[in-house]
Amino acid sequence: GDAPLVLGIETSCDETGIGLVRGHTLLADTIASSVDEHARFGGVVPEVASRAHLEALTPTLERALDRAGVKLSDVDAVAVTAGPGLAGALLVGVAAAKAYALGLGVPLYGVNHLAAHVAVDQLEHGPLPKPCVALLVSGGHSSLLLVTDVAREVISLGSTVDDAAGEAFDKVARVLGLPFPGGPHIDRAAASGSGDAIAFPRGKYDDGTLDFSFSGLKTAVARWIEAREAAGEPVPVADVAASFQEAVVDVLTRKALQACARYDVKDLLIGGGVAANSRLRALAQERCDAAGVRLRVPRPSLCTDNGAMVAALGAEMLAAGVPASPLDIPADSSLPV
Numbered sequence: 001g002d003a004p005l006v007l008g009i010e011t012s013c014d015e016t017g018i019g020l021v022r023g024h025t026l027l028a029d030t031i032a033s034s035v036d037e038h039a040r041f042g043g044v045v046p047e048v049a050s051r052a053h054l055e056a057l058t059p060t061l062e063r064a065l066d067r068a069g070v071k072l073s074d075v076d077a078v079a080v081t082a083g084p085g086l087a088g089a090l091l092v093g094v095a096a097a098k099a100y101a102l103g104l105g106v107p108l109y110g111v112n113h114l115a116a117h118v119a120v121d122q123l124e125h126g127p128l129p130k131p132c133v134a135l136l137v138s139g140g141h142s143s144l145l146l147v148t149d150v151a152r153e154v155i156s157l158g159s160t161v162d163d164a165a166g167e168a169f170d171k172v173a174r175v176l177g178l179p180f181p182g183g184p185h186i187d188r189a190a191a192s193g194s195g196d197a198i199a200f201p202r203g204k205y206d207d208g209t210l211d212f213s214f215s216g217l218k219t220a221v222a223r224w225i226e227a228r229e230a231a232g233e234p235v236p237v238a239d240v241a242a243s244f245q246e247a248v249v250d251v252l253t254r255k256a257l258q259a260c261a262r263y264d265v266k267d268l269l270i271g272g273g274v275a276a277n278s279r280l281r282a283l284a285q286e287r288c289d290a291a292g293v294r295l296r297v298p299r300p301s302l303c304t305d306n307g308a309m310v311a312a313l314g315a316e317m318l319a320a321g322v323p324a325s326p327l328d329i330p331a332d333s334s335l336p337v
């Protein structure tokens with residue numbers, strides 16, 4: 001018969017995501033975003049995000065059921081992001097998931113947001129090679145993971161010691177006068193600039209760890225712009241954007257391939273909102289080809305936060321026989337992988 005129908009709920013940041021999945025088949029992936037409400041603050045405001053989740057959750061679920069052509073009572077398991085993320089935002093999804101699981105009499109799976117970013121690729125490219133290395137880069141996280149079995153074992157190899165990669169894009173966009181979220185605007189501006197016009201610093205480039213640091217780069221860009229303005233010279237936005245972007249993606253791809261080499265892994269997965277970056281994709285492909293590593297990048301709508309990724313990981317855990325979570329599982333804003 002059919003694989004079990006898994007409902008996934010994602011509310012860790014500013015996206016209310018609902019996914020419906022059977023095995024590796026995506027039936028529906030609906031989303032409501034409060035990003036516009038945060039834009040004027042230049043970043044996500046936790047209270048605003050929580051209230052938006054509360055208002056959006058039921059209608060977003062109804063749209064998903066509609067699109068998939070299933071009823072709520074058809075759901076065989078409920079998966080929800082238990083962390084990491086914003087505490088109040090997580091709580092809305094976790095409380096709803098418990099209510100649905102209890103009401104339907106089906107198992108509940110509290111899942112790790114980072115592992116879910118990895119699992120989602122199976123909906124597009126089929127079973128994940130075991131093991132693989134995952135580079136997850138978004139506004140909230142920048143991590144390198146060793147994935148031996150996404151349902152049971154994901155090991156953190158390194159992460160940012162300060163700003164996330166997407167956060168650096170957003171902050172540099174702000175000093176360049178580009179709108180929030182700034183990543184796509186920098187990507188676009190960089191297309192007409194040169195990546196080696198300005199030699200910006202690359203944090204932790206040769207430190208032997210698999211950690212990242214982007215706050216020094218962000219500060220260096222701000223200082224460079226200030227100096228130009230103080231000298232009364234125009235700021236070459238395209239060159240600054242391209243040179244900043246090059247510094248970020250150079251470090252990200254360098255460390256990702258160092259991780260593959262160190263653990264003798266031949267498959268690299270890139271996920272998170274920053275995976276949409278055109279230069280990151282191009283440089284990652286170039287360096288993977290040179291190293292004999294296969295690259296997997298899900299389509300952009302599956303890279304940014306969504307409910308399908310949560311459903312995908314729940315389905316994987318169910319299939320692997322991982323025990324369900326107790327109904328008193330907490331939302332954990334700093335949940336480790």
Ligand code: KG4
Pocket residue numbers: 013137138139140141165166167169170181182183184187272273274275276277278303304305
């Ligand atoms: O995964 P996501 O939607 O939400 C979380 O932060 O969890 O990622 C959003 C981040 C933002 O920082 C945004 O600026 C960045 O991803 N981003 C990009 C691009 N598209 C989105 N950064 C660089 N280049 C892009 N094309």
Ligand code: ZN
Pocket residue numbers: 113117138140272304305
């Ligand atoms: Zn995310």
